[in-house]
Amino acid sequence: MTNSMPPELLLDYATGATPEPVALAVATWLDLNPEMHGAYAQLNSIGGSLLEQAEPVAVSAAGLTATLARLDREVQHVFVAPPAVPSLVPSALRPYVGSDWENLRWKSWVSGVEEYVIETRRHGYRASLLRIRPGKAMPMHTHAGDELTVVLDGAYNDEAGHFGRGAIEIADSAVLHRPIADPLVGCVCLAVLSAPVQLTGMLGWMVNPFIHH
Amino acid sequence: LTAQDFEVLIEPERGQDVELEARQSAIQIAAGLEALPEDQKSVLLMAFYQEKSHSEIAEETGLPLGTVKSRIRLALSRLKVGLAV
Numbered sequence: 001m002t003n004s005m006p007p008e009l010l011l012d013y014a015t016g017a018t019p020e021p022v023a024l025a026v027a028t029w030l031d032l033n034p035e036m037h038g039a040y041a042q043l044n045s046i047g048g049s050l051l052e053q054a055e056p057v058a059v060s061a062a063g064l065t066a067t068l069a070r071l072d073r074e075v076q077h078v079f080v081a082p083p084a085v086p087s088l089v090p091s092a093l094r095p096y097v098g099s100d101w102e103n104l105r106w107k108s109w110v111s112g113v114e115e116y117v118i119e120t121r122r123h124g125y126r127a128s129l130l131r132i133r134p135g136k137a138m139p140m141h142t143h144a145g146d147e148l149t150v151v152l153d154g155a156y157n158d159e160a161g162h163f164g165r166g167a168i169e170i171a172d173s174a175v176l177h178r179p180i181a182d183p184l185v186g187c188v189c190l191a192v193l194s195a196p197v198q199l200t201g202m203l204g205w206m207v208n209p210f211i212h213h
Numbered sequence: 214l215t216a217q218d219f220e221v222l223i224e225p226e227r228g229q230d231v232e233l234e235a236r237q238s239a240i241q242i243a244a245g246l247e248a249l250p251e252d253q254k255s256v257l258l259m260a261f262y263q264e265k266s267h268s269e270i271a272e273e274t275g276l277p278l279g280t281v282k283s284r285i286r287l288a289l290s291r292l293k294v295g296l297a298v
Contacts, residue, residue, distance in 0.1 A: 017264050
């Protein structure tokens with residue numbers, strides 16, 4: 001299975017440098033890959049070690065204000081205890097979508113593809129759950145920005161490989177891809193876009209006006 | 214009984230393992246940081262001290278994004294952070 005978290009993205013997440021929708025995708029990926037928690041803890045301990053080795057430096061008033069402001073920022077990486085009732089929804093996602101995606105108001109914008117848009121406080125991103133019917137090929141598309149996809153259930157294939165539950169794929173604007181959902185079970189995934197998708201071809205020409213936001 | 218039931222059952226023990234592993238590797242990391250080349254260390258400093266993302270580090274230093282990424286990856290592999298790249 002293709003599943004590679006870029007180290008620089010995990011570092012961005014560890015230091016709190018990722019915007020909320022991207023942090024949500026990374027936190028979801030961490031929930032689904034408990035074998036990576038050790039590596040993530042190691043990554044976090046680098047910060048502590050750097051601090052211990054640092055020479056004391058004078059802090060300006062502005063710098064102090066900025067540091068104190070950072071303390072007020074939302075804490076992102078908290079591993080929540082697993083729920084009493086097993087749920088397919090990773091714990092990081094539950095505050096956003098609840099513990100059962102069957103209850104969500106899915107919207108269908110292409111036959112066989114349903115979307116639930118997740119509310120975040122950050123503009124310029126679109127975070128959503130996508131549910132793709134078994135065997136359904138997504139319309140060919142490219143992105144103006146990056147697209148992060150984390151598979152929550154089922155699987156899909158595209159030009160880059162096979163992606164099952166817990167896998168993450170990062171596609172940038174250079175990638176033109178056509179994901180196809182698993183022929184037996186389909187696919188549910190979390191997709192985070194830093195710019196709207198651009199569909200290519202005839203179908204794209206028809207659908208694009210509806211997916212702008 | 215499904216796979217998820219097992220996840221629920223084994224989660225607490227896994228948490229303790231993670232903690233122990235982290236403590237052992239903190240010692241290893243501290244030693245590794247001292248030996249790290251300055252260019253790799255400075256990228257980590259900007260990340261952890263200034264909470265800059267890797268693309269912000271590239272913008273600020275004028276380094277190509279690929280260079281920042283490879284410095285991060287080199288540093289993490291030297292520090293033996295167990296991320297398969």
